Amino acid sequence: MAVLDRQHYIESLPxxxxxxxxxxxxxxxxxxxxxxxxxxxxxxxxxxxxxxELLRIPSISADSAHADDVRRAANWVHDxxxxxxxxxxxxxxxxxxxxxxxxxxxxxKPTALVYGHYDVQPPDPLDEWVSPPFEPxxxxxxIYARGATDDKGQMLTHIKSAEAWMKTVGxxxxxxxxxxxxxxxxxxxxxxxxxxxHAARLAxxxxxxxxxxxxxxxxxxxxxxxxxxxxxxxxxxxxxxxLHSGSFGGAITNPANxxxxxxxxxxxxxxxxxxxxxxDAVVPLTPRxxxxxxxxxxxxxxxxxxxxxxxxxxxxxYSTLERRWARPSYxxxxxxxxYQGEGAKTVLPARAGAKFSFRLxxxxxxxxxxxxxxxxxxxRLPPGxxxxxxxxxxxxxxxxxxxxxxxEAAASAIEHGFGTxxxxxxxxxxxxxxxxxxxxxGADVLLLGWGLSDDNTHSPNEKFCLADFxxxxxxxxxxxxxLAKICG
Amino acid sequence: MAVLDRQHYIESLPxxxxxxxxxxxxxxxxxxxxxxxxxxxxxxxxxxxxxxELLRIPSISADSAHADDVRRAANWVHDxxxxxxxxxxxxxxxxxxxxxxxxxxxxxKPTALVYGHYDVQPPDPLDEWVSPPFEPxxxxxxIYARGATDDKGQMLTHIKSAEAWMKTVGxxxxxxxxxxxxxxxxxxxxxxxxxxxHAARLAxxxxxxxxxxxxxxxxxxxxxxxxxxxxxxxxxxxxxxxLHSGSFGGAITNPANxxxxxxxxxxxxxxxxxxxxxxDAVVPLTPRxxxxxxxxxxxxxxxxxxxxxxxxxxxxxYSTLERRWARPSYxxxxxxxxYQGEGAKTVLPARAGAKFSFRLxxxxxxxxxxxxxxxxxxxRLPPGxxxxxxxxxxxxxxxxxxxxxxxEAAASAIEHGFGTxxxxxxxxxxxxxxxxxxxxxGADVLLLGWGLSDDNTHSPNEKFCLADFxxxxxxxxxxxxxLAKICG
Numbered sequence: 001m002a003v004l005d006r007q008h009y010i011e012s013l014p015x016x017x018x019x020x021x022x023x024x025x026x027x028x029x030x031x032x033x034x035x036x037x038x039x040x041x042x043x044x045x046x047x048x049x050x051x052x053e054l055l056r057i058p059s060i061s062a063d064s065a066h067a068d069d070v071r072r073a074a075n076w077v078h079d080x081x082x083x084x085x086x087x088x089x090x091x092x093x094x095x096x097x098x099x100x101x102x103x104x105x106x107x108x109k110p111t112a113l114v115y116g117h118y119d120v121q122p123p124d125p126l127d128e129w130v131s132p133p134f135e136p137x138x139x140x141x142x143i144y145a146r147g148a149t150d151d152k153g154q155m156l157t158h159i160k161s162a163e164a165w166m167k168t169v170g171x172x173x174x175x176x177x178x179x180x181x182x183x184x185x186x187x188x189x190x191x192x193x194x195x196x197x198h199a200a201r202l203a204x205x206x207x208x209x210x211x212x213x214x215x216x217x218x219x220x221x222x223x224x225x226x227x228x229x230x231x232x233x234x235x236x237x238x239x240x241x242x243l244h245s246g247s248f249g250g251a252i253t254n255p256a257n258x259x260x261x262x263x264x265x266x267x268x269x270x271x272x273x274x275x276x277x278x279x280d281a282v283v284p285l286t287p288r289x290x291x292x293x294x295x296x297x298x299x300x301x302x303x304x305x306x307x308x309x310x311x312x313x314x315x316x317x318y319s320t321l322e323r324r325w326a327r328p329s330y331x332x333x334x335x336x337x338x339y340q341g342e343g344a345k346t347v348l349p350a351r352a353g354a355k356f357s358f359r360l361x362x363x364x365x366x367x368x369x370x371x372x373x374x375x376x377x378x379x380r381l382p383p384g385x386x387x388x389x390x391x392x393x394x395x396x397x398x399x400x401x402x403x404x405x406x407x408e409a410a411a412s413a414i415e416h417g418f419g420t421x422x423x424x425x426x427x428x429x430x431x432x433x434x435x436x437x438x439x440x441x442g443a444d445v446l447l448l449g450w451g452l453s454d455d456n457t458h459s460p461n462e463k464f465c466l467a468d469f470x471x472x473x474x475x476x477x478x479x480x481x482x483l484a485k486i487c488g
Numbered sequence: 489m490a491v492l493d494r495q496h497y498i499e500s501l502p503x504x505x506x507x508x509x510x511x512x513x514x515x516x517x518x519x520x521x522x523x524x525x526x527x528x529x530x531x532x533x534x535x536x537x538x539x540x541e542l543l544r545i546p547s548i549s550a551d552s553a554h555a556d557d558v559r560r561a562a563n564w565v566h567d568x569x570x571x572x573x574x575x576x577x578x579x580x581x582x583x584x585x586x587x588x589x590x591x592x593x594x595x596x597k598p599t600a601l602v603y604g605h606y607d608v609q610p611p612d613p614l615d616e617w618v619s620p621p622f623e624p625x626x627x628x629x630x631i632y633a634r635g636a637t638d639d640k641g642q643m644l645t646h647i648k649s650a651e652a653w654m655k656t657v658g659x660x661x662x663x664x665x666x667x668x669x670x671x672x673x674x675x676x677x678x679x680x681x682x683x684x685x686h687a688a689r690l691a692x693x694x695x696x697x698x699x700x701x702x703x704x705x706x707x708x709x710x711x712x713x714x715x716x717x718x719x720x721x722x723x724x725x726x727x728x729x730x731l732h733s734g735s736f737g738g739a740i741t742n743p744a745n746x747x748x749x750x751x752x753x754x755x756x757x758x759x760x761x762x763x764x765x766x767x768d769a770v771v772p773l774t775p776r777x778x779x780x781x782x783x784x785x786x787x788x789x790x791x792x793x794x795x796x797x798x799x800x801x802x803x804x805x806y807s808t809l810e811r812r813w814a815r816p817s818y819x820x821x822x823x824x825x826x827y828q829g830e831g832a833k834t835v836l837p838a839r840a841g842a843k844f845s846f847r848l849x850x851x852x853x854x855x856x857x858x859x860x861x862x863x864x865x866x867x868r869l870p871p872g873x874x875x876x877x878x879x880x881x882x883x884x885x886x887x888x889x890x891x892x893x894x895x896e897a898a899a900s901a902i903e904h905g906f907g908t909x910x911x912x913x914x915x916x917x918x919x920x921x922x923x924x925x926x927x928x929x930g931a932d933v934l935l936l937g938w939g940l941s942d943d944n945t946h947s948p949n950e951k952f953c954l955a956d957f958x959x960x961x962x963x964x965x966x967x968x969x970x971l972a973k974i975c976g
Contacts, residue, residue: 227734231832240796246715246917249847250759250817251791251808253800257755257820260842264752267745271738303739304872308728311871312741320739329738332745333835337823339843344719344880346845346917347821355827357834359737383799384792392832429734429834 035168036477040160044470047160048143050080051469054118054152055136055145061096061119061186070096070182073118073152077180080159084166086178093190096182100201103162103172110486111175112479113204115437116155116211117184120147121458128460141466148464150457154210154450155180157469161476173484177204184211188433199440205486206406207437208479210472212449215296215425220418220471222410223447225325225426226434228360228397230369231333233390234259234377235353242338243348252348253384256337259352262380266356267330271315273358275372278328281363283399285326292424293321325426329359359428366394395435398445399426406444409482414448417475448475523656524965528648532958535648536631538568539957542606542640543624543633549584549607549674558584558670561606565668568647572654574666581678584670588689591650591660598974599663600967601692603925604643604699605672608635609946616948629954636952638945642698642938643668645957649964661972665692672699676921687928693974694894695925696967698960700937703784703913708906708959710898711935713813713914714922716848716885718857719821721878722747722865723841730826731836741872744825744840750868751842755818759803761846763860766816769851771887773814780912781809813914817847847916854882883923886933887914894932897970902936905963936963 040047059073060066074090074097081101082088091098096119123133123146131137133146143153158178165172179202181191195202215221238255239248267273298321304312314323323329333356338349358369370391381387400407402424414422427447434445450472456462528535547561548554562578562585569589570576579586584607611621611634619625621634631641646666653660667690669679683690703709726743727736755761786809792800802811811817821844826837846857858879869875888895890912902910915935922933938960944950 229734229834231834233832238797243795244917245817245819245821245845246717246847246915247812248795249819249845249916250802250811250815251800251916252795252797254819256823257751257818259823260748260751260820263745263748307731307736307740309726309740309872312739313870313872314738323738324735327738329733330745331733331737331742331836332748332825332840333733333833333837334827334829335744335747335823335825335840336828337820339822340824340841341822344721344843344845345821346717346719348819349821352820352823353828355832357733357737357832359734382801384797384801427734428737428739429732 032169033478033481036164037474039164039168040470040474040477043160043164047156047470047473048466050160051143051153051156052136054156055143055147056134058123058134059119059147059182060122061183062122067096070119074099074182077118077159081178084159084162086162091194093194095186095190098182098191098194099178099180101178103176106171106173106175108487109174110205110483111177111203112483113177113179113202113207113437113441113443114158115207115209115433116158116178116180117151117182118155118180119182119185120150120152121185123460125460130461133460133462138466142463143466143469144461144463146462148462149451149455150462151184151211153464153469154472157210157450157472158208158476160473161480164473164477165480173480176480177202184433191433192436195436195440202441204441204443206483207441207443207445208448209434209445210448210450212427212447213451213453213455214449214468215423217452218418218420219423220414220420220475221423221425221449222407222414223425223427223449224402224407225362225399226397226430227325227328227426227428228364228366228395228435229357229430230360230366230394231355231357231392232370232373233353233355233392234262235351235388235390237351237386237388238384239348239350242350245346245348248348253382254348255385256349256352258382258385259337259354262377263332263354263356265380266376271313273328273330275369275376277372278364278369281365281368282328283362285322286402288402289326289424290322293319293325296321296423324428326361328361328364330356331359332356360394360397362397362399365396369394395430395432397430398434398438400444400446404444405486406446406483409486410446410448410479412482413475413479416478417471417473448472448479520657521966521969524652525962527652527656528958528962528965531648531652535644535958535961536954538648539631539641539644540624542644543631543635544622546611546622547607547635547670548610549671550610555584558607562587562670565606565647569666572647572651574650579682581682583674583678586670586679586682587666587668589666591664594661594663596975597662598693598971599665599691600971601665601667601690601695601925601929601931602646603695603697603921604646604666604668605639605670606643606668607670607673608638608640609673611948613948618949621948621950626954630951631954631957632949632951634950636950637939637943638950639672639699641952641957642960645698645938645960646696646964648961649968652961652965653968661968664968665690672921679921680924683924683928690929692929692931694931694971695929695933696936697922697933698936698938698964699919700915700935701939701941701943702937702956703911705940706906706908707911708902708908708963709911709913709937710895710902711913711915711937712890712895713850713887714885714918715813715816715914715916716852716854716883716923717845717918718848718854718882719843719845719880720858720861721841721843721880722750723839723876723878725839725874725876726872727836727838730838733834733836736836740836741870742836743873744837746870746873747825747840747842750865751820751844753868754844754864759801761816761818763857763864765860766852766857769853769856770816771850773810776890777814777912778810781807781813784809784911812916814849816849816852818844819847820844848882848885850885850887853884854879857882883918883920885918886922886926888932888934892932893974894934894971897974898934898936898967900970901963901967904966905959905961936960936967
């Protein structure tokens, strides 16, 4: 399908919907929504053709050989948004460009910022793809291509939903901004800089992101919380060089022995972190959340089988989903000391090191954890050991209140689009850009994932369910209506 | 000095000392000892020349390019012993040859087995040597060369002491066997095989080894105890592959966390190993030992400064020397898990491993420790973790009773040679061959170290104090007389 330009749009609109000026429309009525839904259905094939066009561009941000392709994808998105009649700008950065767009200002209406990314992961290993990564292919109702779900397909739903409004109603019922970047797969550095310097330009009431997953097939979800992280490297230094464990063992403090003790003492037998005040700021799970998680009937056995274990331990008193989503955790990420080769070497090591991290939940902050960690470790250091603690950049968790009107709006929209009410889930990992949005914009972030956990993001044979592509677009179109009901 | 042959010896002996047959001599009298001492003094220069000759042979057992040199050193020792009038044999092995020799049998007299080695460590790094490693050079009363103290110089004292007896008294006052090997620096494999297969040939009442150190300059010592060792590798396996610590942290058992806890729980805050029954077999320090160690006025601060620390922890209630020599210890020798590179990687590792060992004291055995370790670890393994415990070959400690007549004989000999009574010390490491001798021959092992702790064994600028070379030879000559007084 050819890219539509603004003139084409205006001419294609029914006369009644053509906008003579920027006067706000009245609140959308049921008739309009039905018309929008009909439009979406009528354009299924075209939308898929557009998605294929975008997927054919190998916009691999990590590979400088593909810099032109990355720019081509940026232009594609930019032109597509421009063709909808939005005010657009291709913002140059030190890296790949940002695509920015905004609808005509409607006073008194809320503003939604759509975030997405047009760049993709490298496709290696190529020989594991059933069909080539940049030749989109449909099999069993799924479209297979690099970027299908992450994030071209999901991101496009929010552009196509705007198209439906423009082509039927003639304008969006609220203020929508788009910020689509090309460095998500390589760390979002340019976006971070832009956010810091131009937060005012991105001012909004809520951020809409579709770059996550449903809870399962046919079980759409709103991800309303993310865990944060505080990551450290601890280096213990003992004797100035490795010593003979025979001549010195028992009489010189062994930094590896001390490291094991310190790392072990950070957590108790019940899985509770022992740093002073560690749980003070933790927002407890509400009864609504606990009941909601329980109702999801999470398959614990399947979860364990998936990673190849026959049991697990965790914080006492919490379910698997609660442990993953809503409780802080402590994991050693790396360990090293002394001799790691084959056989036996009788060395008392000079040094021992570890990387470890805490997954944080709202309202814990990395700064509080760092202070508590130092307070915990320093008095425990025995004679003969010095400590170096490296504090890597951390981030707090994110939690959107389930009472938020934006969450309610998204829930209604999803129910409309998917035919079933969404589940309210969290994610155990952190998404740095989401934290940045929450911090810089002070806006609720709506993570509306249309993907599935087996979509092979970052792996060969990435896919996206086409039915979910269309359901997501329908939900997005409805979302604009639902959000428009909220006072801006 | 040219190597003496047997005929030369006989001709050089005073007529009164020439042996017409193998008839045993009467017990050595004071006159004989004085004559022997005079002989030793008169031959100082020749002994040093002989030592230099042996040191010039680069008998590096680890380097196959020096195989001929290693054999040349074996031949040198063999011919030297043969020239003394001993029955000798160059025993071929799968590796470097063993030199075996024995004096003529004197019924009713004890048998001493001298053990030593003619091979040396590689000399690298060469550019750190002040004088070349195989060009023996005297500076400040020390002879500098690879092998000077380890073990050519020390070993030679026991050959030169025999020469003194042969050249003055005409025979040794007891039965002496020599077993000088060429693979000590590469694991003594051939000797181990020989010991297993030919223990009867090596039958003896005591083993004499000079391959250790004095307690300090002018403080000769008898090393009457060695610690043993039990060495393990513990591998914990969790999920089948590394997991994302965000999505899984808190809900899947982390093998690195478990490893830290297990390793920490092996020892308590007082430095006491927690394995069941671990201390049951430990031979406690006697009041004589504790008083002896205390009287040595060990320089704790100097010891700590030497390794570059300002304090240390160890088992409560014991001094530094007691901790090093006579108490078991527990050291982590190696640790590994997850991500060890630069920066932060949020991984929940699939595996975590450690090497750790216990230094054992008599009468602990590695077998008992292994059983106790399994008993300790297995019930502590949480769900989601499996364990693989590798048991490396260990060895028990060695302890010669201070009441042993051989110890008393050695003490008298040292006092004669060095002009001061020896200290009774132990060594924190194990010397595998000593353990083998104790096990296979059931003989008391006399570790009579003439070296000093700063002799740079295995390092550039290895040295041996020439005065100690001569004192050691004098002590050795006296030792034959002292041992001869004990009923064989």
